[in-house]
Amino acid sequence: MLVEHVGATAAAALRLWEVDQGVIVDVPPVLWRPAAGYTGAIVRRIIVSDDSTGVRRDVLLKVCPPGRAEGAGHVRAWRDSEGEPDVRARLVEPYPSGWPTADGSILLMQRPAGGVMMLSELPTDGIATVTRAVVRWLTTVWNRGERSRRTQAPLSGLLSDQLAETLLRHGSITRWENLTSLRGREQPWLRLDPDGPPLPNPLFLTTAAAPVHRFGVRIGRAHRDLHLDNIMVAPSLDDFQLIDLATYRTDTPLTVDPAVLLLSAALQALPDAPAGRAATRDAFLDPASPGLAGYRECVEAIGERWDMAWHTAWLTAIIGAALRCTTYDGLAASTRWWCLELASHAADRIRTEAGVPLGPADDAPLVLNPFRDGVSGAPQPPPSPVAPLLVRAARARAAGATDVAVRLLREALRRAVTEAFNDDPPAVTVDRLQDLAHDATRIFGADHRMVLEIDLRRADVMNTVRGRRGEARRLMVDMLHRAEHRYGTEHQVTIRIGAILDSPKFE
Numbered sequence: 001m002l003v004e005h006v007g008a009t010a011a012a013a014l015r016l017w018e019v020d021q022g023v024i025v026d027v028p029p030v031l032w033r034p035a036a037g038y039t040g041a042i043v044r045r046i047i048v049s050d051d052s053t054g055v056r057r058d059v060l061l062k063v064c065p066p067g068r069a070e071g072a073g074h075v076r077a078w079r080d081s082e083g084e085p086d087v088r089a090r091l092v093e094p095y096p097s098g099w100p101t102a103d104g105s106i107l108l109m110q111r112p113a114g115g116v117m118m119l120s121e122l123p124t125d126g127i128a129t130v131t132r133a134v135v136r137w138l139t140t141v142w143n144r145g146e147r148s149r150r151t152q153a154p155l156s157g158l159l160s161d162q163l164a165e166t167l168l169r170h171g172s173i174t175r176w177e178n179l180t181s182l183r184g185r186e187q188p189w190l191r192l193d194p195d196g197p198p199l200p201n202p203l204f205l206t207t208a209a210a211p212v213h214r215f216g217v218r219i220g221r222a223h224r225d226l227h228l229d230n231i232m233v234a235p236s237l238d239d240f241q242l243i244d245l246a247t248y249r250t251d252t253p254l255t256v257d258p259a260v261l262l263l264s265a266a267l268q269a270l271p272d273a274p275a276g277r278a279a280t281r282d283a284f285l286d287p288a289s290p291g292l293a294g295y296r297e298c299v300e301a302i303g304e305r306w307d308m309a310w311h312t313a314w315l316t317a318i319i320g321a322a323l324r325c326t327t328y329d330g331l332a333a334s335t336r337w338w339c340l341e342l343a344s345h346a347a348d349r350i351r352t353e354a355g356v357p358l359g360p361a362d363d364a365p366l367v368l369n370p371f372r373d374g375v376s377g378a379p380q381p382p383p384s385p386v387a388p389l390l391v392r393a394a395r396a397r398a399a400g401a402t403d404v405a406v407r408l409l410r411e412a413l414r415r416a417v418t419e420a421f422n423d424d425p426p427a428v429t430v431d432r433l434q435d436l437a438h439d440a441t442r443i444f445g446a447d448h449r450m451v452l453e454i455d456l457r458r459a460d461v462m463n464t465v466r467g468r469r470g471e472a473r474r475l476m477v478d479m480l481h482r483a484e485h486r487y488g489t490e491h492q493v494t495i496r497i498g499a500i501l502d503s504p505k506f507e
Contacts, residue, residue, distance in 0.1 A: 026047040042063045073247055090142075093111040118229050144302055152215070182203055201344070224247040225244070
């Protein structure tokens with residue numbers, strides 16, 4: 001019965017978990033089997049009985065795809081709420097850690113206190129009722145008083161943080177981006193309609209080439225992936241709990257969770273007619289729209305005024321949430337295209353209302369819908385042995401742990417050169433080092449010391465490949481210019497690169 005309920009791989013892992021924990025796992029008498037979520041994770045209810053006490057408890061089991069789960073974030077959220085009963089009442093208690101399966105998936109066990117029903121299972125009016133309550137709790141309880149604080153932040157930095165590893169070489173956004181004329185993200189403008197006006201390319205705003213625009217933003221606690229399937233509700237709708245806080249942080253704009261949740265709710269009932277879709281889009285962008293009225297009231301309830309900075313933070317969060325939704329295989333291709341349109345229109349609002357210059361739009365390319373139902377983008381390449389390190393580095397850098405990110409990238413470089421690719425021809429190693437340099441650039445910027453270190457290795461290997469010595473020298477010259485720009489001509493990094501460039505090796 002357990003195999004039919006959770007699948008053979010998860011069932012085998014649960015039997016091992018039973019032995020480790022000293023418990024017995026049973027299937028509930030009434031099976032609860034919601035559809036798989038946007039990200040491919042599945043959620044099931046199981047019954048866990050303690051060997052020593054015989055106590056039986058409802059447990060929420062989430063089977064997360066390989067690379068998707070980090071139970072430590074959920075544990076941190078639970079620990080951070082110690083002594084705050086008004087917070088703990090809304091968080092599902094986690095088991096101390098996840099449990100691996102044979103195929104690389106992770107089992108996350110969580111202890112719900114109330115009813116076991118996903119918010120996405122409710123009818124539209126029920127979703128609206130609970131969503132309003134959750135948004136108010138996020139703003140006025142979870143982040144009230146000293147639980148949140150104000151800071152200054154750049155637009156591109158906030159977007160890169162919200163999108164994180166999806167922007168890496170094999171990230172889910174990059175996979176569909178490679179099918180369009182947006183590849184490289186260097187184009188600041190695009191056209192989504194041959195008869196429509198040019199719109200800002202929202203992906204351009206994540207790059208180092210984007211205009212620097214800093215604004216005040218209130219940051220604090222956030223789930224960071226708060227879609228409908230990550231909220232459990234009681235049948236009476238008067239109780240809710242957040243689950244799967246793997247991406248929990250305490251330095252995220254307060255607009256992020258409400259943006260993700262409200263967009264998730266809107267996608268559940270997105271109209272088919274173009275006029276209805278346009279109206280839904282505009283409701284997210286117009287600060288005076290009735291759809292934003294409830295959230296504006298929550299902001300005002302914590303003593304804030306919905307000014308241009310708050311609206312810019314909201315639009316930025318909508319761009320990030322909409323771009324993430326473009327990667328969800330569980331959404332229809334037309335819905336993912338609508339999300340890209342929403343992100344572009346939100347970027348246009350920032351451009352016009354906050355005065356962010358993007359230059360002329362004369363050469364804006366026409367972008368056709370790259371999405372296909374059930375397919376997230378270009379074919380997924382074989383997983384790189386260093387990919388998990390890069391994902392961790394991106395998350396560490398986004399969280400402000402720069403030293404941790406550098407250590408992880410340095411380990412990725414060591415493995416790329418000395419371990420995983422040791423038997424590869426030099427040309428293959430060059431290509432993989434180029435991928436590594438691309439991701440390091442996404443994380444740190446092109447002139448960071450870590451990126452220069454990776455490119456130095458790449459140039460050294462490239463110099464041994466027949467017919468590519470000239471390319472290797474050009475890369476060294478480019479590195480020298482980047483080092484001079486970042487560190488100056490007298491810094492040891494610049495001097496070292498210049499000395500290597502002048503050596504007989506690169507003549």
